[in-house]
Amino acid sequence: MTNEQKELVRGTVPVLKEHGVALTTYFYNRMLTQNPELKNVFNSANQHTGAQPTALAMSVLAYAEHIDNPAVLGYAVNKIANKHVSLDIRPEQYAIVGKHLLASISEVLGEAASAELIDAWAAAYNQLAKIMIGVEADLYSGSVAKEGGWSSWRPFVVQRKEHESEEITSFYLYPCDGGKVADFLPGQYITVRLYVPELKVLQPRQYSISCAPNGEYYRISVKRERGTEERPAGFVSNLLHNKIQEGDVIEVAPPAGDFTLDMDKNTPVVFISGGVGLTPFMSMLEYVTQSGKSRPITWIHGCRGYAVHAFKNRVTELSSQHTSMSIHNFYDKLDQETQDNYYEGYVDLEKVKDAIVPNADYYICGPGLFIKKHFDYLRLQGVNPQAIHFEEFGPAILVVE
Template sequence: MTNEQKELIKATVPVLRKHGVALTTHFYSRMFTHNPELKNVFNMGNQGNGKQQLSLALAVLAYAEHIEDPSVLVSAVTKIGHKHVSLDIRPEHYAIVGKHLLASIGEVLGEGATDELIEAWAVAYQQLADLMTGLEKSLYSEAVAKEGGWTGWRPFIVKQKVKESEEITSFYLYPADGGKVADFLPGQYISLRLFLPELNLLQPRQYSLSSAPNGSHYRISVKREPGAGGNPNGMISNRLHDAVQEGEVIEVAPPAGDFILDTGKSTPVVFVSGGVGQTPLLSMLEYLAGTNSDREVVWVHGCRNKKVHAFREPLTTLETQHGGLRKHIFYDTLDEDMQVEGVYEGIVELGKLKEQALLEGADYYVCGPAPFIEKQFQDLTAMGIPATAIHYEEFGPASLVLS
């Protein structure tokens, strides 16, 4: 890429800041019109609520802002690469996306989209595509090299459904071929896909693995979400809860994700979750307990009430198993029989715990809805915790940039 082309890309930054979502909305509409088969690859729920358009707009803006040195985006690129591998995105998809993205830039900018600008973006996009496909090739190779590993979609049998609370049910997934499953890093997720007759589409969704690696099966724990009136949001979770029965077969992609426990450390860890956000943290905790780790662990969890609080009893078992675990539970509302030590009324407030949660040299793993993550991140940094010690996972397309 020439210096002149880099300057052209940087000159589009103000436009992307102001009209980025309009551009990406036009792009997705265009792409799905010309290549409707890609609706089977993309989460149409996130298309409907605008999250995917916003996420892509932020990614394009960040790339334009750092076109001089894209290496500063390595963390974001890695996260996207893991997501693409979990969806079986292949190099040929990049050609389709690039064609429609360049066409959308021309159609949205109109006369402002000079031949030189389109050429600059074509070079920039190819540079990014080469970077992404190189990363993803490595991730695919790692996945298939593992014992029990694979790429693409593999049939799994739902051997067990276990209700964990009024909203959350666990699904125990075993390979239909009777083989082993690849190990994963605590905190990672898998993708599964189901056919939705309402949309006449296959739809993929990512779910965190909620147990430690075991070599034989995967466990996901799914919250029932509202989804009605043709809105794809919640359709997969509802179908898992209501229609998918024990013994049925679903398609699963191999584990992926970079929100992972650093298993090489011996320093304390603090897990902070809201609602179903506890699932990847539960995998991390089970791993620590199962490996007889002597790391000090603090578990902080918040949810609406006792009825929707999943894994209360398993957590008590893990507390017994791991002598260094201390837990703090926040409920929006408390029943009279819940006035006990370690249980608090209201939303998660780490300031209430103070030194009980602020441990020297600790790493903080935070997961939950975006507003929850943002609050915990701000509270932790305000209390002197360095941003580098705070790790977070946002379910769905990335929209948070915290530093």
């Protein structure tokens, strides 16, 4: 890109801040209307709620602001690349996205979209696409090179279906070909893809792997999303709960994701989860326990109550096998006999302040506001932000500093 082109891209930052979501909403509508085959790739629920356009708008804005040095966005690029690989996004699809993005900029901005500005954004997009394609190529190669690894979609059979709570069910997935499954880093996810009759399209969804690596199967633990006024009921989660039975076959993409446990560290680790956000931590906890590591663990979890508390007994069992582990559970309302490690109300780190130690690594998983609340609290306690790791389920729209 020329310096003049970079200046033109930077000049659109105020517009993106004010109208970015409107632009990306228009872009998705345009692209999915003219290329309906891509409806098999994008999460329809995130389109409905606006989460996906918001995530894209924030990404485009960040890229425009750092057009001189996109390398500073390495963390975000790696996270998005992992998501793309989990959805089997391929290089040729970047041309489709680019065509509709540039057309959307031109159509939404109208007379303000000069030929020079569109050319500048074309150069910027091509630069970003090249970066993304390169990172994704490495991820694809690494996935295939693993023992038991593969690329794209592979059929798995549901050998076991187990209720963990009133709303979370685990699915034990074994490859139909009888081969091994690739190892993964505790905290990663897999993508499953099901045909949704109501939408008449395939729909992919990412679910954290909730077991330790074992070479034979993956376990995912899925919350039935019943829907609210703001968000429709989960198409795929309800299909899994209601229709998919033991013996059924589903398509699975290889493990992906960068929210992972550093398996070489021996520092204390604190897991902070809300609701179904405990699923990646089950993988981490099982790994640490089974590996025999003496790493001190603090488990802090919040949910509405006993009936929806998944893996309660399993966490207690793993705690008994570990040399140093404490458990703290928060219920919206205590509905069982009060115990020392149970608290009423939302997760409040002030109530377990002794668990906040300077040299620990902190992992947070839950809704965006849940993450931000605890991230901010830890920073106020002097915790190094580099020691705070978090994962927001769904399109990444959370920014914490």
